[in-house]
Amino acid sequence: MGPPDEYNHLSGLVVDSAFKVHTTLGPGLIESVYEACMLHELRKRGVHAESQVSLPIRYDDVTLDAGLxxxxWVERKLIVELKATESxxxxHKAQLLTYLKxxxxxxxxxxxxxxxxxxxxIQRLAL
Structure with a gap:
């Protein structure tokens, strides 16, 4: 499976997992609940997924842990940013684009x- 196919496959698994979680739980819970359930669903599908992965930044030739x-992070190839907000x-889009960069x-x-x-x-963002 080449890179575009791999990205499409991974994003499809994430979207399928999101549909399952949302169908089961519905809206109205806090983000951490959806995150735990998404991790469970992705792992059931055989996907390597990590949560709350630290993202250091480079500033002034120094690597800093700034709390990002x-x-x-799915297979270290796809970032999933979850929200549980009115809209x-x-x-939110800028945050994900920054994480991608x-x-x-x-x-x-x-x-x-x-x-x-x-x-x-669901919004899909690519660089």
């Missing part, structure tokens, strides 16, 4: 579990 954390704002990842998914329909709460 990736919600879920996604431009700052700092990590040198090419693809990210922004998922808002507080959407009535989960399909309306």
């Amino acid at each position: 954390r990736l919600d879920i 996604l704002l431009p700052v 700092l990590s040198r990842c090419r693809l990210g998914l922004l998922i808002n579990f507080n959407s009535a329909l989960i399909k309306d709460g």
